[in-house]
Amino acid sequence: MTNYYQKEIETASRDEILRIQNEKIRKQVKHVYENVPYYRNLMEEKGLTPEDIQGVDDIKKLPFLSKADLRDAYPYGLLGVDLKDCVRIQSTSGTTGKRVVAFYTQPDVDLWEECCARAIVAAGGNEDDVVQVAYGYGLFTGGAGLHGGSHKVGCLTLPMSSGNTERQIQFMMDLDATILCCTPSYAAFIGESLAERGYKPEDNKLKAGIFGAEPWTEEMRQSIQKSLGIKAYDIYGLTETSGPGVAFECEAQSGMHINEDHFYAEIIDPDTGEVLPEGSKGELVFTALDKEAFPLLRYRTRDICVLTREKCPCGRTHVKMSKPMGRSDDMLIIRGVNVFPSQIETVLLNEGYTPNYQIEIGRKNNTDTLDIYVEADPTKISDKIADIQDMENGLASAMRTMLGIGPKIHLVPPKTITRSEGKAVRVIDNRKLHD
Numbered sequence: 001m002t003n004y005y006q007k008e009i010e011t012a013s014r015d016e017i018l019r020i021q022n023e024k025i026r027k028q029v030k031h032v033y034e035n036v037p038y039y040r041n042l043m044e045e046k047g048l049t050p051e052d053i054q055g056v057d058d059i060k061k062l063p064f065l066s067k068a069d070l071r072d073a074y075p076y077g078l079l080g081v082d083l084k085d086c087v088r089i090q091s092t093s094g095t096t097g098k099r100v101v102a103f104y105t106q107p108d109v110d111l112w113e114e115c116c117a118r119a120i121v122a123a124g125g126n127e128d129d130v131v132q133v134a135y136g137y138g139l140f141t142g143g144a145g146l147h148g149g150s151h152k153v154g155c156l157t158l159p160m161s162s163g164n165t166e167r168q169i170q171f172m173m174d175l176d177a178t179i180l181c182c183t184p185s186y187a188a189f190i191g192e193s194l195a196e197r198g199y200k201p202e203d204n205k206l207k208a209g210i211f212g213a214e215p216w217t218e219e220m221r222q223s224i225q226k227s228l229g230i231k232a233y234d235i236y237g238l239t240e241t242s243g244p245g246v247a248f249e250c251e252a253q254s255g256m257h258i259n260e261d262h263f264y265a266e267i268i269d270p271d272t273g274e275v276l277p278e279g280s281k282g283e284l285v286f287t288a289l290d291k292e293a294f295p296l297l298r299y300r301t302r303d304i305c306v307l308t309r310e311k312c313p314c315g316r317t318h319v320k321m322s323k324p325m326g327r328s329d330d331m332l333i334i335r336g337v338n339v340f341p342s343q344i345e346t347v348l349l350n351e352g353y354t355p356n357y358q359i360e361i362g363r364k365n366n367t368d369t370l371d372i373y374v375e376a377d378p379t380k381i382s383d384k385i386a387d388i389q390d391m392e393n394g395l396a397s398a399m400r401t402m403l404g405i406g407p408k409i410h411l412v413p414p415k416t417i418t419r420s421e422g423k424a425v426r427v428i429d430n431r432k433l434h435d
């Protein structure tokens with residue numbers, strides 16, 4: 001039987017969801033127009049007043065916001081309430097440029113934690129569960145979001161934060177953790193570390209994992225499910241829209257339900273900004289319908305995905321987003337060909353390699369170079385140079401079929417690629433410096 005955290009809204013009819021969205025957007029546009037001069041100016045440039053937005057169908061008239069606006073307005077320029085009414089600040093985990101800082105009132109925190117609670121219940125969580133939160137705590141939203149959600153569901157919460165894998169494993173085993181929350185790359189590392197210590201997947205009490213914050217493939221899901229003996233669920237979100245829980249996977253494990261009572265989603269053509277029809281692949285844009293402190297309208301996420309309204313067996317009616325297939329700003333263009341790191345991961349796992357890899361792009365004689373460092377499987381490793389070359393050539397040819405360009409593969413000894421405890425850094429692009 002399917003359980004829900006907030007059944008009525010999670011399974012509401014399409015008409016009911018639209019009614020709620022229409023009501024909220026009118027209020028929200030008024031709130032932003034009156035309290036966020038930065039956005040009011042953008043509306044005025046387009047000759048818009050709040051009266052022009054009568055419902056969600058009118059959202060397409062509104063101007064977009066992008067990361068560049070957030071940088072311009074840093075830190076307080078998009079604040080929708082007095083600072084004294086805010087109770088929390090969180091920030092992106094980005095390592096370059098100015099970080100995004102997001103503000104929350106108490107109702108904003110409650111709303112966010114409710115979204116995470118929905119995700120935990122959708123993954124099979126209830127008050128009998130022990131939730132090990134191994135996302136980073138601190139400015140990053142992963143730890144705080146799932147922690148708050150776990151409390152709301154009434155689970156026993158283990159606030160581990162990321163890192164210190166030895167201690168993660170000890171607590172997981174001693175305290176019988178049943179749900180693990182962390183990035184998929186860290187989950188893979190924990191699985192690998194358990195095996196190294198002689199644990200079999202059935203030795204732990206975990207039943208589910210809630211993994212997100214970075215792209216991961218279906219193949220990676222299978223590999224984590226096997227190594228930990230669990231069901232692995234995806235969760236999506238970004239600091240700008242509050243954090244994890246904007247969308248989450250249910251038992252169907254086929255895309256993430258967007259919490260449509262709080263976030264209105266659109267798919268646009270990233271080049272023209274045109275709204276695309278349902279089922280098209282494009283850039284995801286969110287309008288927060290009821291956030292008070294950081295009420296972003298039409299925020300361009302840069303994440304590329306597809307939305308679908310196909311009936312879901314779990315009974316939830318909210319629209320589903322596919323796994324992000326990459327970002328419009330981190331899609332690699334190598335020798336003129338579009339390459340997403342996820343395609344490389346798919347090939348590696350299909351060919352029986354581990355998800356430990358690094359992609360290095362450079363430029364030699366005015367031509368792009370693509371080098372992929374892959375850890376050899378310790379059970380298949382050979383000390384004969386010819387064997388290693390055969391394996392490298394085999395992998396390079398599988399990559400060429402998938403990507404349309406041939407990389408140079410470097411098999412490196414097991415355990416030589418740095419493991420990630422948070423978001424994995426997969427790509428090193430030496431051609432240009434990112435901002």
Ligand code: DLL
Nearest residue numbers: 092093142212213214215235236237238239244324
């Ligand atoms: O990563 C929030 C989060 C924490 C989500 C924990 C899920 C779990 P930021 O650091 O602001 O926030 O990064 C947001 O991460 O625009 C996506 O590009 C990427 N991302 C987040 N979740 C997923 C996912 C958090 N499930 C950026 N699959 C987003 C792929 C994801 N990419």
